[in-house]
Amino acid sequence: MRNNTEKQQRLNSFIENIAHISDESYQERVWIKYEGPECEEIDDAVCDFFDDGDPILEKYEDFGITKKQYESLKALRKKLDSFLDEHEIFSQEEPASNLIKLPEWKIIMNSAKAVLKAFNYKKE
Numbered sequence: 001m002r003n004n005t006e007k008q009q010r011l012n013s014f015i016e017n018i019a020h021i022s023d024e025s026y027q028e029r030v031w032i033k034y035e036g037p038e039c040e041e042i043d044d045a046v047c048d049f050f051d052d053g054d055p056i057l058e059k060y061e062d063f064g065i066t067k068k069q070y071e072s073l074k075a076l077r078k079k080l081d082s083f084l085d086e087h088e089i090f091s092q093e094e095p096a097s098n099l100i101k102l103p104e105w106k107i108i109m110n111s112a113k114a115v116l117k118a119f120n121y122k123k124e
Helices: 002-022 024-032 042-058 067-086 103-118
Strands: none
Touching: 002 024, 002 042, 002 103, 024 042, 042 067, 067 103
16 A cells, blocks of 8 residues: 555656646746745756656556556657757756746646646646
């Protein structure tokens, strides 16, 4: 039982991070204005997506993820990967305030919203 609880907690944390990626007001408040209580930057969210998500995607069925949910996660991962190839989010030269206004980021936010819909996510 403990193993399933840990998997559910990991999945919940991963989905919560995707909620941050989908939420423009959160990004403005936390990533740009640094108004807490959260303490996170865009590069943290993106790194966490890959660090937490890749192991989940590799064994998605073990986490109770449906094929539809998996496909939506895969699509988001692909868009984020392309975004990283094009933009230097890990450098001081490209501030979050510029990045979240890019059309490519809007596409990522919409893809993140599709993931949340696939998981029937409701913000607490």
